[in-house]
Amino acid sequence: MGHVTRLAAACATAALLAIGLPAVNAGAAGVPPRIDLRVLVVDDGGPATAAIAAELDSAGTPRTTVSLSDTARPRIDAAFLSDTVDGRARAKYQAVVLPNDNPFGTGSTEMTAIAAYEKRFGIRQVDAYTYARPEVGLNYAENPGYIGSLDGRTVQVTDAGTAGPFGYLDGTVPFEDNDPKITESYGFLAVPLAQPPGGATFTSYVDAPLAGSTARGSLVGEYAHDGRRELVVTFVYNKHQRQYRLLARGIVEWLTQGIHLGADRNYFGVHVDDVLGADDRWDTELNCTPGDADCGPAGDTPEPDPIRMTADDAQYARTWSQSHGLTLDMAYNAGGSEAYKEENGGTDPLAEQFLADQHSYRWVNHTYNHLFLGCVQNVSVVPWKCSTDLFGRVRWVSGDTITEQIENNLDWAGRQGLAVDRSELVTGEHSGLASRPQQPADNPELAPALEDSDVSWVGSDNSREPGQRAAGAALTVPRYPMNIFYNAGRAAEQVDEYNWIYARKADGGSGTCETAPNTTCLPKALDPATGYASYIVPLEASIGLSHATSNDPRPHFIHQSNLAEDRIAYPVLDRLLNDYRALFADNTPLVNSRMRDAGTELRQRAAWKAGLVSGRVSGYRIGNTVTVTAPSGTDVTATLPPGSQQARGETSVPFGTPYAGLRSGWATADEDETQVVLTLTDAGTPTDPPDPASADRPAAPGRKLQVPDGARQAVPYGPGDSRS
Template identity: 60%
Template sequence: MRTRRTVGKTDSRRGARPVVTGAASVLLSMGMGMGMALPAGTAHAVGTGTRTAADTAPRIDLKVLVVDDGGPSVEAIRSTLDAAGTPYTRVDLTDPARQKIDDAFLADTVDGRARAKYQGIVLPDDNPFGGSSAEMAALAGYEKRFGIRQVDAYTYARPAVGLNVPADSGYAGTLDGKTAQVTPAGATGSFGYLRKNVPFEDNDPNVNESYGYISTPLAQQPDGASYTTLLDAPIPGGTGRGSLIGQYNHDGRSELVVTFVANQYQAQYRLVSRGIVEWLTQGVHLGASRNYFAVHVDDMFASDDRWDTKLKCTPGDVDCPGNPTPEHPALRMTAADAQYAKQWSQSHHLPLDFAFNGVGSVEYRSEHGGLPDPLLQQLTADQKSFRWINHTYTHAFLGCVQNTTVVPWKCATDAAGKTQWVSGRNISDEINTNRAWAAREGLAVDNDELITGEHSGLKMLPQQTQDNPELGPVLAKSGVAWIGSDTSREPQQRLVGPALTVPRYPMNVFYNAGTAQEETDEYNWLYTKKSDGGSGTCENSKVTTCLPKPLDVKTGFGTYITPLETRIALGHVLANDPRPHFMHQSNLSEERIGYKVLENVLSDYAGLFADNTPVVNLRMRDIGTELSKRAAWNAALAAGKVTAYRIGNAVTVTAPAGVQTLATLPDGTLQGGTAFGAAYAGSRWAWAAPAAGQGTLDFTLPAGSTPVLHKHGGAAAPVQAPAAALPVPRGVSHPVPYGPAATARR
């Protein structure tokens, strides 16, 4: 069976708890919305009694305070907290009616116990409030009193933050294309998940995409102060190295001094973002972050029509004349390709998910005199090396009935003008016939996962503005819980009948290309101007741009397309994004060009991350479950229904019934007397739920994980003068695309 495309091939390329014991235990329902500026609540005490020395430890709520000036650096940190499910309160400095920061906003007393309302402070720079600011003084005193840390998201290198000014012994300017490194101090601290190098992006030589200050620490720090560089870089024009991120301890306070600006999409920020949050929260926080990479290979057992380099279209598609010819046969994997897939998957420790269409094997036998299908034989023998997903029997379009007499196609209508839909019976046949075929061939498949051909049945703009109403009921009857969708159309998970979607990233390795030259020829056609021999569609597109000139068809795939697709996919991996990527079986046939991109992603990743931070590879159902849990967790946070705090080495979390808690805690943390969670990036993480009959979660942190506290009262913590306004290049405020097919950074 040839897999025909009727949607313009949009699926193959980018369109762009045990209750706390003790007399002073308190459960406070506080606002913990992600990114919501919430008023301070009133605490209500529960019980009093005789205190021990341990009972005098303050309560520190597990929530971050983000003071936002609207700049990209603070926005980047907010995006990291959002993605992880880490709650924060935002104070918008651009809002004249904003909440003022004072002692009452930051702390209060609960049942006689001091309460710090925020476990960490994010500021745009080391002092965004102006000279003699009462707000900055309140923050400084709060940090000193409770041992709370402060991140300066982007600040000028100067003595007030423990550094020499760049003009004396450093550098100020663009950092495009430069490579920073984690220092030994950073590697033994919050940045130990990185192998060493932190490269700065340089996507467009005509646009400045970064700016920063590389500066050396003061040779003579003020009394009691110290500066420890955690990320450094060579000083251009010099022989030494200077700080880009460092820890400045002074006056009983601790600041993370970041002297470069970045946006949330840039690789240099995504690489250090975990370390910034872990440093800020001292390794104890709600939410979690991991690096995910899963790859679905669609159309297994089927064949895919081949791009014609002369016609500049794909014979067999509705928008291309003719059918495949012996000179341009359809693309289908061989038994040797299947053997290679097994070897590759095992050697790269990346199981592939095969979405299969059984009719392709049936047609192969019919076309070869009833002889067995070697591809089926090989993959059945090696089936445990892969994961298998029902992709429907014939890859039929399951949305509206298509009128393909016009280009682009449109939904057929009846005499009354109503949309005609593919019937529920036909949808059911596609699902169940594929299951029955797999069972006959001895192929083990999980029936709760489904990917329809071209994600059909789901709404597909502009032609089909709603789901096929027959789809949801069939999914219910068929026991389908997870259905694949396309992130370029619908990036968020949603319900379809009883099933939840699993959005998938299309990789720009085209379904109709089996060789590098075919891929490059089609790429040129799509992304070059008419005057350069291309289709010209990029000239008036809102989602793509044009190449400055056509790629060399002999070298373009290796020198341009592969690196570009690697950067795009790796960007998703670094974004705590579990959504899978997908390509097609044709890309694992002939020249096997799909592996080139996958190998680059894995190789680049291995060069950036330490062994304690492996790529997380999940099957489709587990990805869907992760997305679903996150949605429930984030909804609970936004509704203010989560309470979390630490008192000494005890952490208590309360969440709504049925909502699992996501947390990251230090290695050595116990939950109910046993080790908490799973190891990742030097910490422990888990989705956790209370024991039966309990309403709260209790964790016991290891010794040495309690913040250093200072006695209340005494001299106020000194406050430095405000930082100057700093340069923000256009390439930071307006993210620079990776390439013509990736104008929207994600």
């Protein structure tokens, strides 16, 4: 009766939430057990289990994985799951993730051990993906029911889901349909049993109407039975798909009872580069950008037609930012304003407007003249290469030039009364940092210049270097480039260049997409009049939303040219923000961090991850007290119920900040301490007894796994499943 997963390409998000918190006293009378804050993941190699593991990893939540395909894996028994520490019963895992409700097979002693463990300590279990049947509290998905593709459907969060683990969502969960020719998500819609055995209950959290019936079929629900609680998920997913990203936060918060190490938030920031400067324009006839070495006939330089914002564009940016609640980070080049003044009677209305509205934005040093600060470029060849001296050594832009570009921009800001954080810097084209393939290493003059100018955070291109790294004493802040081109101020220019890059030669493009790795050609060239709104805007908004909802603090960047003329950036940003607000409740806003805060978050995560990898980070809960141990100097991250406090000597302070119905954030140990002690409120401490029903649950009968047409890989659903 089973069906198989389909690995699908997509992107999407996660979220957090407060939930009911049952548990049990598993120690001696009056002695609560110790619950270690670590999740056990039993992995069958399928995408659903991998998706939950990825969500745990993204948040920084410790996990132990047991791979079912590993012949040398440990056997899961009572000793593997629990022991005694200092006379107190200890649960080694706060939660259990299984690929389905019983991946071990009929009569398995391992499943028996897990069930007894969950009942004893009040531990919850997620069935990452299982098919609907009575053994998980559901009727078979028939009469009424549905089995098949969920692509393009919109399902609902139930009242119980809103009051419970999915209250951070606004009520609906749309399923992707990226390619009509491929089934991307497959599932079972089934009605809960009317009379579950032994006093068991099934509470649906996410469901959808069933055609030809007034009933609704569950996709995600809680099956409480035999003193245990299972979250039953009956659709297949991978870690990228939007429908999973939307539900992932709630799955984890239900699983951990809203108490775990690590945190998850939704981030979105936009840097606007080249503000006060001008950007070269794409030539739709020559299919290149005048000013580039390879643009125009040999010996002929096309007349440039630069794109520069006007004062009206600046006023629009201010009004848009205020009305949308999104502060833009303006990366400015003061030399652009001074050059404009020299050519226009000594005034610059754009600069005057920005200075009048300066508090509507955050300002980032982008260097004075936007010079290339890496190697000295030899542009007599295409592509350019680094110039060398007579001995073959690379010629580098001097440290004095780098420092001058940084300081002159800051001095101009000081004269104008413009507030700039000198610790933040974005160099022109991210130059000075490695620029492969031509410049595989940083300009050695860069790091000393950054230190001399007190720069702690330097912007980098995420498409080149997605990881944070050191640049001398500074750290990089990778930024996502949005695919809105710097050399386009009008929609028609954007479409023309887009077609040149992504259309086949037969469709008028360059054909690069047919030979370049990891590049997909357009099915056909976009219509110059409609292609931007109909294709590029929804695609770029979807990509940006996937970043924003993936617990990723890295900002995005566009250019001032995109806020000029047709103002082509706004439709993308509008679509992204509108889509986000339609999906998430008010308690889960986008976090709009400035550059230094994004860099700090990345640095803290790196230290936390290093502690997890080395085994020097751990935590446990006893009653309403959570104790976390980490290496000295490592900030501690956690997610806890509302009202949680951090102990500070003889007093306490609120822990973290509210987000998605819980509290999350970072905590620092007191001086010379390696432990952080956090206290939950009585309401937030798991105290409810387990379900009274204690009859042993029969093992699920073996069923033959059916593989839908077009499926690439079969993933077992339950005990006894086999490939057909």
